Amino acid sequence: MFRRRMGPSLTALQIHHKTTYRYRQPVSLGPHRLMLRPRESRDLRLISSELKIDPPASLTFAQDVFGNSVATAYFNRLVDTLTIDCVTRLALDAAAWPVFDVAASAIFYPFQYAEDERTDLGALMFQQYADPTGRLRDWAWAFVRGAQTDTLTLLKDLSAGVSAWINYQSRDDEGVQSPVQTLDRGWGSCRDFAVLFVEAVRCLGFGARIVSGYLHGTETGANGSAGAGSTHAWAEIYVPGAGWITFDPTNRSFGGYNLIPVAVARNIRQAVPVAGSFVGAGDAFAGMAVGVEVKVLV
Numbered sequence: 001m002f003r004r005r006m007g008p009s010l011t012a013l014q015i016h017h018k019t020t021y022r023y024r025q026p027v028s029l030g031p032h033r034l035m036l037r038p039r040e041s042r043d044l045r046l047i048s049s050e051l052k053i054d055p056p057a058s059l060t061f062a063q064d065v066f067g068n069s070v071a072t073a074y075f076n077r078l079v080d081t082l083t084i085d086c087v088t089r090l091a092l093d094a095a096a097w098p099v100f101d102v103a104a105s106a107i108f109y110p111f112q113y114a115e116d117e118r119t120d121l122g123a124l125m126f127q128q129y130a131d132p133t134g135r136l137r138d139w140a141w142a143f144v145r146g147a148q149t150d151t152l153t154l155l156k157d158l159s160a161g162v163s164a165w166i167n168y169q170s171r172d173d174e175g176v177q178s179p180v181q182t183l184d185r186g187w188g189s190c191r192d193f194a195v196l197f198v199e200a201v202r203c204l205g206f207g208a209r210i211v212s213g214y215l216h217g218t219e220t221g222a223n224g225s226a227g228a229g230s231t232h233a234w235a236e237i238y239v240p241g242a243g244w245i246t247f248d249p250t251n252r253s254f255g256g257y258n259l260i261p262v263a264v265a266r267n268i269r270q271a272v273p274v275a276g277s278f279v280g281a282g283d284a285f286a287g288m289a290v291g292v293e294v295k296v297l298v
Contacts, residue, residue, distance in 0.1 A: 011296060013091075014089050014295050015088045015089075015214055015260065016085075016294075017088075017292050021179060021287075025280065027279060028075075029082060031072050033276065034072070034073060034084065035272065036071070037088070038088060039263070048089045049088045049089075050087045052084075053073055053238045054082070054085075056278075057075050059074075060072045066264050096257045100239070102239055103240040107151060108150060123266050127199050128267050129195075135180050137203045141204070151239060153287075154175065155237055159254070161276075162196055167188075168189070168190075169187045169188065177192045177195070179199040197235050197247065201237055208235055211236055212264075212295050213234075213260045214292065215230060216259075231292055232250070242292060
């Protein structure tokens with residue numbers, strides 16, 4: 001049970017993320033919140049990150065309540081085009097088959113978090129979407145095999161169950177479906193898969209958070225990836241002893257060897273890569289284009 005260990009493979013990557021907004025006539029831009037800098041960790045080392053904005057903007061930098069890096073851009077002129085261009089280089093050193101040392105008290109589900117853990121997890125343990133008829137709760141509990149269920153097996157089964165029940169369909173429109181909508185419709189994007197999984201495990205009492213970032217490696221048939229890379233959404237579940245464990249329900253994967261996290265959040269709306277506003281005519285907005293390329297550096 002998750003005992004095979006493979007040596008980590010260091011991979012140098014470059015991410016090019018470009019967002020362009022176009023307007024039919026000049027508009028005034030409000031502050032834009034940018035979450036484009038990957039989260040550094042034992043598995044991820046940032047080499048460089050270059051952010052270019054046209055027209056030029058005044059930038060401030062901060063960390064939000066989750067420790068994500070947030071840049072805020074302020075503008076002082078009317079524009080008809082806005083381009084946000086970020087190039088990041090990093091080294092990824094994650095195992096393809098990680099081994100997690102789960103605390104003895106949490107090997108089998110159900111288990112209780114320690115009092116301090118429950119306090120610190122806080123809202124990450126509570127559902128963010130309504131489930132008035134208990135549809136999501138019942139769906140999640142169906143994966144619990146008995147009075148004692150192996151915790152990691154339960155989480156893997158539930159993650160795989162999302163993609164078994166839901167058909168992947170890329171969506172360009174903003175926002176996310178509620179978990180009940182995703183179950184009813186039977187289809188969704190990677191962010192819908194991630195939200196469904198996170199809300200389902202919260203039904204079972206786990207602390208969980210949404211992760212937004214990039215997918216690389218472009219394995220044949222991988223969902224949530226277009227060409228050489230893509231923005232992507234997945235989940236992390238807190239298990240005592242092991243800490244935060246990565247699950248990608250879109251691709252039934254376990255561990256983060258092909259994932260580059262940028263932001264973690266309680267709700268996916270808190271992890272949008274670029275968010276902002278403008279003041280202008282009601283029909284001023286002409287469109288938006290997003291391009292993402294993730295490539296291996298030789």
